[in-house]
Amino acid sequence: MYGDCFVGIGFYEGAIGSVIFEIIIFKVLSRMSILQNGVSTIEIYISYTSCFNLQQFVSSLEATHARIIEIESNKLPTLRDGEERIYNTQFIIQLDKEIDHDELVSSLKKTLGVLTVLQF
Numbered sequence: 001m002y003g004d005c006f007v008g009i010g011f012y013e014g015a016i017g018s019v020i021f022e023i024i025i026f027k028v029l030s031r032m033s034i035l036q037n038g039v040s041t042i043e044i045y046i047s048y049t050s051c052f053n054l055q056q057f058v059s060s061l062e063a064t065h066a067r068i069i070e071i072e073s074n075k076l077p078t079l080r081d082g083e084e085r086i087y088n089t090q091f092i093i094q095l096d097k098e099i100d101h102d103e104l105v106s107s108l109k110k111t112l113g114v115l116t117v118l119q120f
Helices: 002-035 054-063 101-109
Strands: 039-048 067-075 087-096 114-119
Touching: 039 101, 054 067, 054 087, 101 114
Parallel strands: none
Antiparallel strands: 039 087, 039 114, 067 087
């Protein structure tokens, strides 16, 4: 008879403890979003030929105080002899508020050797 009561109390304690834990986590996360106010993240996918200088692009991003969070690059196999090799790179970039996303993407599209630019 009393054993059923004690099991039920444990479930209530667990529920109350998890609610308190969630409240603390949400308070901490809201403070972190205040710290990142004015900072935006952009994900860019670029496919390009060997004419595009990836190192120069990364250096120009770092010069504008953009922070590259993640970069993943690979090359596609050539389909026919004499055809240029195509490379793919995906960036996750943290930009300052002053840098316009659309301006960055349009300048990339106009760059020599760039075939495709997608923004997510």
